[in-house]
Amino acid sequence: MVLAQDSYDDLTIRRYSSPNFAQVNSYWIETAEGIIVVDAQLFLSQANYLRNEIQNNTGKSVIAVLLTHPHADHFAGLPILAEVAVNDLSIYASQGTYDEMKNGNGGRPLTDLKEIYGNDFPNPEDIPLPNRIVENGDRAAEAKPHRFEIGGVTFEARVMENVDSPSSTVWILPEHNIALVGDFAPDRRTPSLRGGTSANYLARLKEMRELLEEKEIVKAYPGHGEPGTPENLIDQTMAYITYVRTQVETSLVDDAELSDKESTEIEASIKDRFDLKYDTLLLPRITEINLRAIAEELKADKEL
Numbered sequence: 545m546v547l548a549q550d551s552y553d554d555l556t557i558r559r560y561s562s563p564n565f566a567q568v569n570s571y572w573i574e575t576a577e578g579i580i581v582v583d584a585q586l587f588l589s590q591a592n593y594l595r596n597e598i599q600n601n602t603g604k605s606v607i608a609v610l611l612t613h614p615h616a617d618h619f620a621g622l623p624i625l626a627e628v629a630v631n632d633l634s635i636y637a638s639q640g641t642y643d644e645m646k647n648g649n650g651g652r653p654l655t656d657l658k659e660i661y662g663n664d665f666p667n668p669e670d671i672p673l674p675n676r677i678v679e680n681g682d683r684a685a686e687a688k689p690h691r692f693e694i695g696g697v698t699f700e701a702r703v704m705e706n707v708d709s710p711s712s713t714v715w716i717l718p719e720h721n722i723a724l725v726g727d728f729a730p731d732r733r734t735p736s737l738r739g740g741t742s743a744n745y746l747a748r749l750k751e752m753r754e755l756l757e758e759k760e761i762v763k764a765y766p767g768h769g770e771p772g773t774p775e776n777l778i779d780q781t782m783a784y785i786t787y788v789r790t791q792v793e794t795s796l797v798d799d800a801e802l803s804d805k806e807s808t809e810i811e812a813s814i815k816d817r818f819d820l821k822y823d824t825l826l827l828p829r830i831t832e833i834n835l836r837a838i839a840e841e842l843k844a845d846k847e848l
């Protein structure tokens with residue numbers, strides 16, 4: 545458990561990190577009206593620690609939760625946060641996040657996770673769904689805002705499809721020059737490439753790097769690992785994806801297949817090359833899964 549804090553004029557952001565090796569970050573921002581939380585932890589016990597820290601430090605209620613993406617390590621603790629909300633908790637997310645939470649969880653059914661984690665995981669039907677849907681500027685409407693205010697703090701949503709998850713949102717605080725980037729640009733952690741959309745993911749990372757530079761964002765807060773500059777987090781993620789794509793592409797040259805041997809060799813070279821400290825708890829074979837997904841993606845590209 546880590547309690548870190550950064551202050552920006554009138555705003556303080558604090559971080560709660562789960563102590564297991566996946567280090568799932570939740571962030572919380574205190575406003576006059578109450579507490580805004582970004583991401584809700586995987587385990588009920590961890591969401592409970594988060595809730596206690598908020599209560600012990602502020603005595604205030606949680607008024608809103610913002611979700612970065614629909615993977616269970618970022619939303620399964622929601623029932624605990626909903627318990628301490630004043631009225632109905634406002635849960636902000638993209639439409640794609642809502643849809644995945646309701647129907648999919650990216651191919652890992654919540655009932656399976658309940659079976660694995662038992663009492664430390666909620667009954668899937670007890671997880672509240674997002675009730676405030678957000679959109680990008682060009683697609684925003686009254687019911688789906690792009691820019692909004694909670695407790696006097698302005699937020700902007702940047703929604704991207706088919707990146708580290710089917711729908712990922714970067715939350716920008718334009719008046720404070722910070723951004724919460726979720727697992728779109730994690731720190732020293734294997735990015736999830738299992739959707740087979742690494743080319744799109746790279747393009748969106750490049751765009752986001754430019755956008756955050758344009759908005760003069762000085763610090764980015766990731767879903768795993770340590771906060772850093774947007775350039776550092778985005779460049780780590782781009783370097784990983786670019787390297788892995790190149791390695792897989794090379795292995796496809798001779799016979800258009802990624803053999804088990806080639807996969808194992810690439811996996812070892814990734815371990816040598818990248819300092820991946822906060823690796824995932826939910827998918828222990830994530831590297832192998834990523835390599836297979838990229839092989840399929842590159843093969844499909846060649847057939848076009």
Ligand SMILES: [Zn+2]
Pocket residue numbers: 568615617618727767768
């Ligand atoms: Zn995560």
